[in-house]
Amino acid sequence: MKLAELLEGVTGATVRGDPATEVRKLAYHTRDVADGTLFFCVPGLTFDGHAFAARAAAAGAAALVCERDTGVALPHVLVPSVRLAMALVAARWYAHPSRELTVVGVTGTNGKTTTAHLVAGIFAAAGAPAALLGTVVNRIGGRDDPVRLTTAEALDLQRMFREMVAAGDRACALEISSHALAQDRAAGIDFDAVAFSNLTRDHLDFHGDLDDYYSAKRKLFLPAEARNGAAVAVVNIGDEYGRRLAHECRPAYGDGLWTYAVDDAPRAPSAPGAPAADAVARDLELHADASAFMLSIPRLGVDEHVTLPLAARFNVENALAAATAALALGLPVAAVLAGLAVTKGVPGRFQAVREGQPFSVVVDYSHTPDSLENALRAARSITRGRVLVVFGCGGDRDRGKRPLMGEIGARLADRAFVTSDNPRSEEPLAIIDEIVAGVPEVLAGVVTVAPDRRAAIRLALAEARAGDVVVIAGKGHEQGQIIGDRRIPFDDCAVAAEQLSELRGEW
Secondary structure (H helix, E strand, O other): OEHHHHOOOOOOOEEEOOOOOEOOEEEOOHHHOOOOEEEEOOEOOOOEHHHHHHHHHHOOEEEEEEOOOOOOOOOEEEOOOHHHHHHHHHHHHOOOHHHHOEEEEEEOOOOHHHHHHHHHHHHHHOOOOEEEEOOOOEEEOOEEEOOOOOOOOHHHHHHHHHHHHHHOOOEEEEEOOHHHHHOOOOOOOOOOEEEEOOOOOOOHHHHOOHHHHHHHHHOOOOOHHHOOOOOEEEEEOOOHHHHHHHHHHHHHHHHHEEEEEEOOOOOOOOOOOOOOOOEEEEEEEEOOOOEEEEEEEHHHOEEEEEEEOOOOHHHHHHHHHHHHHHHHOOOOHHHHHHHHHHOOOOOOOOEEOOOOOOOEEEEEOOOOHHHHHHHHHHHHHOOOOOEEEEEOOOOOOOOOHHHHHHHHHHHHOOEEEEOOOOOEOOOHHHHHHHHHOOOOHHHHHHEEEOOOHHHHHHHHHHHOOOOOEEEEEOOOOOOEEEEOOEEEEOOHHHHHHHHHHHHHHHO
C-alpha cells in the first residue's frame, strides 16, 4: 500500500519525501522491522522511538512516522501524535476489522476484567463466539494467550481484531485501561458499546490526580470525535464519577445512553439533569460462592431473576453492567440470563481456594483503597466469623494510597497482616511503614507486620478458625513477585493451597 493511502484520515500529517513510497509492513519496535516497513517513532515513558530511527533505517524501514525530524535519510511523516497516527494507520492497514465485529469496551478502576468476561459469556450464550482482550487473558478463536498489557498497543490491537474475524469470532469484549486511553491506543476501534464501571484512586503515579484520571477514562465516551462510532454508552450512576459522566454523555448519546445502579447505591445526582438508572439490580442474595438478584429494566419491560456463580455485591454490579450492555445491543433476555448463570469466576477475582479447611480463603486483585474495602465488606457479608486480611502495596507506584489502605485493612478486618506486594525498586519495609502509618492507634493491635509474603499468608491461615474468611489481597491472578529487577515466581492461590495442605492437621 502506498504511504499516502495509509495516511488518509490522519489529521495534521505532513509527508517529507515521496508519498508514493510502498509500505509492506508496520512496526513500532526495531526488532520487527524488515524491508519496506513503516516505522513509528513512539515516544514512551522510558525510551523514545525517535532515537531508534537510524536503527530502523538500517533494518530496512521505508519511511518513518515521527513528531520531529530525526535526521535519517528516509521519507518522514510528521504528525502531532505518533500514537494516534499509529492507531489510525493500523486500522486502515488491517481494513478496519473492528467493523466486522460487535465490540464492547469496558473501562473503570475496578470490575473491568469480570465485566468483560461476563459480556463474552453472554455473547457465547447467544450463539455469537466472542473474543476477549484484557488483564488476565487474551482469547481469540477460543484459544487463550498470555497478556503483557491490559490494553495492547494499537498496532497489536488491530492485528488481533483481524485474527478474530479470521477465526470466526463475531464479537469482542475488551478492557480498556486509562493508560491506553491517554495514549490513544483505542483510537480507530469501532465500538458498538462502551461501559464505565467506577472510578476510585489508582494510577496516580501516571495521571497525577483524579481529575486527570477521569479525563482519560472520559476519552472513551467524549468528545464526539473520540467515540470511535460507539452507539451505546453504559454508565454506572451508583458511582460519583459515573453520575458525572452520564450527565456529560446525555447530549451526545441521547437514547443511546444506558445507566445502571445496584438498588442500595447512592443515586442522588451530582449534577443537574442527571438521569435515574435505566437498569437496576434489587433484592440481592449474597452467598459465599454465588449471588442472585432481580434485574429490572422498565425501558425494555425486563424484570427477571438472575443467578450468578460469583460471590459479592461488586460482582452483582459487574453482572448488571454486562447485562445492560448486552440488552442495549439487542441480545435476547434468555441469552443474558443464561450467560450470567454459566460464566465462571475470573482467576484472582474473589477466587476461592479450597483444601478442605473449615474456613473460607479468597484471593483478590484488590490493590486500591476502594477495591480493598469492597473485598473486605464482601468477606464480612458471607461470614459470622472473623475476617482476616493479608495485603501490601506495590513499590514505585502511588504512595498516597498506602496509609489509606492501612486504615481500611485495620478498620474492616479483625486481623490484618501487612506484607510485601511487588516492592520493585523500593525497600519493602519502607513501604510497609507508610501503610502502617495510616492505622489508628486504637487499632494497632489488629495489625501484624510480616514482610515475607509467603510467611504472612501462612500466619493468617494458621490463625483462621472455623467460619472465618481469609482475604489475600493485591496480586490476584499475577504469577510473580517483582523485587528489584527480578521477577520471582509467586502465585497467591498456589501458595495459599500449599500452606493449607501443610497446616491441615492443625485445624
